[in-house]
Amino acid sequence: MAAKRLVRVLCADPLSEKRDWEAALSENATEDGTTLLVRYGNESDTTLRGPLFSTLSVPSHLLQRLNIELLITTLNIGAGAIRESAEDVRDAILVPSLQTPISSTGRTGFVTYPVHRALVYGEGVEACVAYGQLAPLLEQAAPQEGEEGMIKTALSLPGQTANELSRESGAANVRFAIVDESLASKAIGTLRASSSNSSSFSHLWQASGVSDIVDWLTASSKGNTPLESISRSGQPHLKPAIHDLITSLLSSISASISAEQTRRTSQLVNSAIPETTRHDLQQSITNWSAAAHSDLRVSLDAAFASPTWRRTSWWRLLWRVDDVGMAASDVLIRHFLFDAERGMIYLTGHLSALGFLKGRGGSTELNPITTQSTYGNHPSTSSVAQGSASATGFDPISLSETLGHSELKARITASSGIDVSSPRPWLLGIQYARARLLYTFVPSLQARAQTLLLQCLSTTAVTSALAGWTYVALTGVGVYEAGAVAALGLVWSLRRLQRKWEDARSVFEGDVREEGRMVLRDLESGLREIVETGERHELAEEDVKAWEAARRSVEGVRAELEKLKQGVT
Known part of the structure; x- marks a missing residue:
């Protein structure tokens, strides 16, 4: 699975020898499509296999410093994604469904697993074609406040460097990146071969575009460290990823309230x-x-x-x-x-x-x-x-x-x-x-x-x-x-x-x-x-009052969220 190889280069330490956990994420690993949760831990920790996903502990400085976990799963969108709605695409990306057996007869069920941020990664020409169909919906999938940086897309094309493609397409932005995982893997191997190859490592690493992914993860995890988590006023900072998630949920709730009121009003108008x-x-x-x-x-x-x-x-x-x-x-x-x-x-x-x-x-x-x-x-x-x-x-x-x-x-x-x-x-x-x-x-x-x-x-x-x-x-x-x-x-x-x-x-x-x-x-x-x-067929008074109460609650949460973001109590 291409995503596992990308996670391997993100978590690998180029100053140390190759570890056993890298083999589990290398290109020779079995690509059975099993969902995998990668988190910081000792390499000696036993890999856990659960009904929803397997857990792999990795002694990665990136995971430790940013205090994050990475969930590797497939994107559950049908082949005709062009017919999907923007809301369905957004939900499929930010709230992936994990498959789990529910009986001895072989039937399976799905459990939603919300995430703070999502990286949609594809490799090869087929992935680029699929992204061409998905791009319009991705542009509409995060129009709400707080979702601008929650979904990022990365594509890998062999034989092209990330910088060249970015200059040609003008796609270097917060929501899109060109990544060449093979260059990143070659850069890590070069530095591991000899510490004198640092300049070659830096050149290959920047050309691979993986640094854009690292910067995106770092920006979303500010405030995770003890020094960053405290503001000048002594109040705790709110992590950008959590702030964006809460803001996105509030925007989604507001949109749902308005959509329901519009639907009910239109239904009454049509029946009149x-x-x-x-x-x-x-x-x-x-x-x-x-x-x-x-x-x-x-x-x-x-x-x-x-x-x-x-x-x-x-x-x-x-x-x-x-x-x-x-x-x-x-x-x-x-x-x-x-x-x-x-x-x-x-x-x-x-x-x-x-x-x-x-x-x-x-x-x-x-x-x-x-x-x-x-x-x-x-x-x-x-x-x-x-x-x-x-x-x-x-x-x-x-x-x-x-x-x-x-x-x-x-x-x-x-x-x-x-x-x-x-x-x-x-x-x-x-x-x-x-x-x-x-x-x-x-x-x-x-x-x-x-x-x-x-x-x-x-x-x-x-x-x-x-x-x-x-x-x-x-x-x-x-x-x-x-x-x-x-x-x-x-x-x-x-x-x-x-x-x-x-x-x-x-x-x-x-x-x-x-x-x-x-x-x-x-x-x-x-x-x-x-x-x-x-x-x-006027709207029921209790329904109107319920919608207004829900909107007031959302605005109250927004106000408290803004105070918490600024470190004000």
Whole structure:
């Protein structure tokens, strides 16, 4: 393995004889691809073989001085590295995976082994071709803060000196080096042959380019010695390799946080309803609202001009007072917003098909505005509608109270066969409004008609009795005078009946129209709110808080790292 030979020349002592440990790293060693950890120690120490890697102790001054260990392993990147991402390449280099057996069946697993810095070394023309594919990704693999010097590449080409190639390619930098291991090995052999060959050793050693690797290792290990580890202020220095590793981890964490937030945001945006669709739906709601208001006006005008409603004229109350409730119910059942309700059901179905009504299964959830409105107390209710309670003698109740009144719901279900509290897949505002008018205002109107008729008959009877008493009790009062008193009472009571009843009918008509306008306005507002806010899928508040807390933690670690780097506590 070429990397073992490079490690041999890095760790060898040219002033001493060749040691036995060099044979383990020489070109004649078995190249079985086994991961090897080289560390400082006595040569007599036994080589350890573990499930992940073998350990070789080397009495190298370089390892002792820099206080480092060297892990020799293969680069686990596929043949199509050009298709790999920059993050995958960086992780494969800085966090190599070591193979280990996990069962007696021959299966193997992988254990990650993070390192502080990595040297990617290749030998020969094939290595240069592979590096040509890997170079663009290597340029992107360490763009983050602290990773500029963590990955270095070295190539060895036979027959070329490092200085020549560096001058030709301009590649002499902190991340790339040209190395000729054979020249370095020849330089060591020359000096070992005779100490007088020091000049030749120096020339060959510099030409080999191995000194660039040594300088890179030295720069990454400053602060390892006792004298270098203490700053002028008496505080410990942080090793550059450790500082770069921590900085790289912090940068990677920050990038991961931003990437996750971007991914979640993009996912939510892609799953949301397009704005063009929302605009089309808003236009459909506008068209429906215009048609519904027109239907309300035309239908009620026709209903209140129909023969059925004319049967409730004041002069017909004397023999048709019991038909008032039936006539008012017929007006509401046949003419109150039926075309608008059908259009609203179609529009709601369109919204449901697009997913706007997900999670709105109940009737109350589909009518957040209408079910909470109290008729007669609504801010936009007209003065005519507000006078309905006094005019009809009945205090209107809200829809929420209507739905909560079990006896009233039972009456509605028994009469119409419709359970107004059961869930429906559409908005039920019109149905609620019709039910409220039928079972609150219609009985009130019926009671008002009977009350006024009773008052009229009572007044007529009292004035007639007064006329008879006047005729009998008072001398000189004739039949004509007594009849005038009775006629006056009759005319006054009938006039009062006409005026009061016509006012009650007008108030009822105004209440029905106002109720229709209110329910259409509330439905339009509710539909627009659903279209505007529905299916927006905003980020969860707890996720945003978690990301912000993670960023604050990263910034706090950066600040402490900077203080430690400068020797400040």
